[in-house]
Amino acid sequence: MKSASAKLYKQLKNQKVRCLACQRQCLITPDQTGFCLTRQNHHGKLRSLTYGAITGIQIDPIEKKPLYHFYPGAKVASIGSYGCNFHCKQCLNHPHSWGELATQILKSQLAGIKPVSPEKIIREVKKTKAPGIAFTYNEPVINPEFIRDTARLAKKEGLFTVMVTNGSWTRQALDYYGQYIDAANIDFKGFSSTTYQKMGAYFGQIPALAQYAQKKHKIHLEVTTLLIPTINIKPRELKKMASWMVKNLGPKTPWHLSRFSPDLAPDQKFARLPPTSINQLQQAAQIGRQAGLQFVYIWAPTAGCQKW
Ligand code: SF4
Numbered sequence: 001m002k003s004a005s006a007k008l009y010k011q012l013k014n015q016k017v018r019c020l021a022c023q024r025q026c027l028i029t030p031d032q033t034g035f036c037l038t039r040q041n042h043h044g045k046l047r048s049l050t051y052g053a054i055t056g057i058q059i060d061p062i063e064k065k066p067l068y069h070f071y072p073g074a075k076v077a078s079i080g081s082y083g084c085n086f087h088c089k090q091c092l093n094h095p096h097s098w099g100e101l102a103t104q105i106l107k108s109q110l111a112g113i114k115p116v117s118p119e120k121i122i123r124e125v126k127k128t129k130a131p132g133i134a135f136t137y138n139e140p141v142i143n144p145e146f147i148r149d150t151a152r153l154a155k156k157e158g159l160f161t162v163m164v165t166n167g168s169w170t171r172q173a174l175d176y177y178g179q180y181i182d183a184a185n186i187d188f189k190g191f192s193s194t195t196y197q198k199m200g201a202y203f204g205q206i207p208a209l210a211q212y213a214q215k216k217h218k219i220h221l222e223v224t225t226l227l228i229p230t231i232n233i234k235p236r237e238l239k240k241m242a243s244w245m246v247k248n249l250g251p252k253t254p255w256h257l258s259r260f261s262p263d264l265a266p267d268q269k270f271a272r273l274p275p276t277s278i279n280q281l282q283q284a285a286q287i288g289r290q291a292g293l294q295f296v297y298i299w300a301p302t303a304g305c306q307k308w
């Protein structure tokens with residue numbers, strides 16, 4: 001697959017570059033890729049290796065993202081690509097992020113994958129009659145040029161646009177594509193670097209940039225937390241997270257609490273953890289409500305979705 005010129009980066013001395021797409025801000029030397037394997041330094045210029053490399057278009061209910069307070073009941077054309085800037089031990093999208101196929105594809109620089117242009121994607125989405133498009137399945141912030149071009153076109157065609165993200169976008173990235181994004185579901189995995197590290201993720205400036213997305217770019221935000229026993233269910237940390245949300249994103253921000261299922265965890269240690277109990281989900285929901293959040297939802301396969 002042909003790579004595309006990246007826009008979000010800085011050129012430095014000795015043909016090094018600094019990628020500005022996500023909060024890792026990788027320093028990349030010639031011929032090397034950043035942490036996500038999708039952005040490569042080519043003679044001192046950054047190239048995106050996954051521009052237009054989509055895994056397909058799937059029509060999902062918007063509640064599956066999950067977004068409950070944005071176009072309720074709508075179907076959304078969902079597209080994903082390959083790679084991620086986190087290496088989460090509980091990843092639910094492992095095949096697209098770091099699974100064998102994704103890693104092989106990324107290491108061989110997407111050989112055999114035919115890029116699809118934003119124009120073609122939007123044409124296909126319009127045929128489905130879905131009123132909007134979601135960038136989901138793998139982490140979209142690592143593909144900012146593709147997100148911007150596709151979302152801009154989508155807006156021109158009257159479609160709404162959604163990102164399902166870990167929230168590791170940078171301020172520069174939000175200033176680059178935020179005006180074309182209507183809503184996002186951000187995964188808050190915890191509220192400390194220690195918790196994020198335990199999972200193989202990177203806390204960075206996620207809360208501050210969520211606030212920036214909402215305040216500066218008017219992006220409708222909903223937050224999801226996958227509750228993992230022994231990893232991120234300490235009441236003190238959950239309380240801190242919920243209180244922060246009330247104060248900085250507003251008490252009407254929906255908080256989706258979901259159940260960890262060890263069968264889906266790619267990491268062997270995480271695969272041996274117990275699943276989240278209904279009791280643990282209810283306790284976390286109560287913490288959210290007591291902190292002042294007005295819309296807390298729990299999702300567990302046996303109990304379905306409930307508002308608390
Ligand atoms: S998107 Fe993030 S992980 Fe990937 S190269 Fe850029 S800064 Fe590094």
